[in-house]
Amino acid sequence: MIRRIGRHFREAFHGLIRHGAMTLSSAAAISLALLFVGIFILISQNIRDITYSIEESVQIHVKIDRNYETQDQINILQIQITEIPGIKEVIFSSKDQELDSLIESFGEDGQIFESYRGDSNPLRHAFLVDVIDGNLIERVALSIERIAGVETVRYGGAKTVELMNVLDSVRNWGYILVIGLIVIAVFLISNTIKLSIASRRDEIAIMRTVGAKNGFIRMPFLIEGMVIGILGSIMPIGITVGGYFYLYELLGGFLISQMFVLHPPLPLLYYIGTALVILAMIVGMMGSFVSVTKHLRWKR
Amino acid sequence: MIRNGSDNVLVMRNVSKTYKNGVNALYNINLTIEQGEFVYIIGPTGSGKSTLIKLLDGEEIPSKGLVEVVGINIGKLRHSKVPVYRRNIGVVFQDFKLLEKKTVFENVYFALEVINMPKLKARQRVREVLQLVGLSEKANSYPHELSGGQQQRTAIARAIANRPKLLICDEPTGNLDPQKSNDIIQLLEKINEEEKTTILMVTHDVNIVNQFRRRTIALQEGHVVADLSEGGYIRND
Numbered sequence: 176m177i178r179r180i181g182r183h184f185r186e187a188f189h190g191l192i193r194h195g196a197m198t199l200s201s202a203a204a205i206s207l208a209l210l211f212v213g214i215f216i217l218i219s220q221n222i223r224d225i226t227y228s229i230e231e232s233v234q235i236h237v238k239i240d241r242n243y244e245t246q247d248q249i250n251i252l253q254i255q256i257t258e259i260p261g262i263k264e265v266i267f268s269s270k271d272q273e274l275d276s277l278i279e280s281f282g283e284d285g286q287i288f289e290s291y292r293g294d295s296n297p298l299r300h301a302f303l304v305d306v307i308d309g310n311l312i313e314r315v316a317l318s319i320e321r322i323a324g325v326e327t328v329r330y331g332g333a334k335t336v337e338l339m340n341v342l343d344s345v346r347n348w349g350y351i352l353v354i355g356l357i358v359i360a361v362f363l364i365s366n367t368i369k370l371s372i373a374s375r376r377d378e379i380a381i382m383r384t385v386g387a388k389n390g391f392i393r394m395p396f397l398i399e400g401m402v403i404g405i406l407g408s409i410m411p412i413g414i415t416v417g418g419y420f421y422l423y424e425l426l427g428g429f430l431i432s433q434m435f436v437l438h439p440p441l442p443l444l445y446y447i448g449t450a451l452v453i454l455a456m457i458v459g460m461m462g463s464f465v466s467v468t469k470h471l472r473w474k475r
Numbered sequence: 476m477i478r479n480g481s482d483n484v485l486v487m488r489n490v491s492k493t494y495k496n497g498v499n500a501l502y503n504i505n506l507t508i509e510q511g512e513f514v515y516i517i518g519p520t521g522s523g524k525s526t527l528i529k530l531l532d533g534e535e536i537p538s539k540g541l542v543e544v545v546g547i548n549i550g551k552l553r554h555s556k557v558p559v560y561r562r563n564i565g566v567v568f569q570d571f572k573l574l575e576k577k578t579v580f581e582n583v584y585f586a587l588e589v590i591n592m593p594k595l596k597a598r599q600r601v602r603e604v605l606q607l608v609g610l611s612e613k614a615n616s617y618p619h620e621l622s623g624g625q626q627q628r629t630a631i632a633r634a635i636a637n638r639p640k641l642l643i644c645d646e647p648t649g650n651l652d653p654q655k656s657n658d659i660i661q662l663l664e665k666i667n668e669e670e671k672t673t674i675l676m677v678t679h680d681v682n683i684v685n686q687f688r689r690r691t692i693a694l695q696e697g698h699v700v701a702d703l704s705e706g707g708y709i710r711n712d
Contacts, residue, residue, distance in 0.1 A: 388559070
């Protein structure tokens with residue numbers, strides 16, 4: 176089969192040219208599907224990055240009740256919190272340290288709180304709790320709140336996490352759309368290949384009579400489908416790569432604020448380009464495989 | 476290749492074929508054809524000739540009984556093995572089935588190309604068989620430039636190019652005038668002799684059967700009604 180690879184390619188290109196219009200329309204179908212794939216990969220990569228950086232900054236702040244301030248009680252509390260599933264790290268922050276961070280957060284003006292240092296410190300001991308996944312934060316916070324000895328539980332960034340969850344589900348619907356488009360592309364390609372098969376019906380009949388193996392007969396059609404796929408991947412790769420570079424330059428690498436850092440274009444775009452070409456070839460070959468296999472099926 | 480010990484190219488034992496739609500095509504056929512034989516199968520339309528051919532080229536499997544060609548049990552042949560099995564048999568059709576866009580040479584070469592025969596060997600063999608069928612001069616002609624007889628010679632060349640053990644000819648003279656028909660039979664006899672190819676020719680041309688006497692098997696309504704080793708047409712109307 177490999178020995179005749181030149182023949183297979185020649186036959187494939189004959190087919191492609193013979194049905195030029197169908198070739199282009201199926202390539203266009205692949206293009207559309209892949210364009211969405213490319214965009215979704217870019218979006219989801221950025222969502223993941225941003226979610227990650229937000230989650231990094233999201234912390235649960237647990238204030239300890241004034242009646243639980245002995246070292247033993249604090250130790251027990253720490254163990255109880257650490258045992259909750261989804262906890263990454265629990266750091267103890269004493270009244271003094273809490274005052275430090277309060278002072279720090281007020282900057283220059285913070286010095287006025289220095290007078291509270293010592294026994295008159297009205298602040299509570301606290302735990303700073305990091306979770307593994309931002310999605311868990313609400314559940315973990317509720318669990319901590321139920322522990323005896325915990326006065327209050329606060330966490331920031333919850334709204335942002337919620338926003339990311341919404342984006343996440345948007346992305347999932349996007350994938351369903353992409354799968355639908357790919358199915359349509361496979362269908363269109365299999366129709367194009369059907370035409371190609373029809374115009375070579377006599378040849379195929381003779382091949383079967385003289386004993387050509389199915390794989391041999393199938394090969395030119397698979398190549399034809401693959402080439403349609405590659406043709407279809409040119410446009411979406413151009414748009415995704417060019418578009419993202421342009422957007423990245425235009426926005427200076429940030430979306431809206433410094434908090435949303437965009438994923439650097441390289442090497443991500445190399446991966447996307449490669450993935451799109453491979454996906455296109457697979458989709459093209461699948462479409463053609465469906466048609467040829469149906470045509471070659473023995474019915475006896 | 477698996478040989479069954481004897482020199483039988485074809486063995487049919489108690490073979491019946493009933494199609495899925497309930498049509499009975501063959502009843503209890505028993506038949507043995509030895510290597511190197513030249514056999515006519517005659518019978519009217521609907522007598523089961525086409526079904527017989529389909530059983531031999533692996534397109535159909537028997538409903539009952541055993542069909543063995545060159546030692547291979549057709550009934551147990553897996554779909555994926557059919558192509559390789561078919562390299563043991565050559566088939567010639569009434570309507571030639573040549574590719575119009577290919578020359579005589581290319582038509583014959585095509586049959587060897589698609590079974591992956593090395594190029595040089597294939598070219599050599601094409602020249603050889605064109606010589607055998609007397610078409611060396613026409614190697615670069617296209618089918619539409621040839622007479623019916625020449626087209627059928629091309630088809631025969633294609634069918635024997637891969638040196639099949641068994642050559643099945645399905646009404647090979649059906650589209651030819653008597654003179655051309657005689658030429659084709661003489662060519663088949665030559666192939667039978669020179670290439671030692673077993674030939675099974677399906678026909679309803681009484682003149683041929685009577686003129687070139689060979690073993691003749693008569694089919695009627697799915698039954699073998701005569702098997703005459705001395706040949707000649709049997710009237711039973």
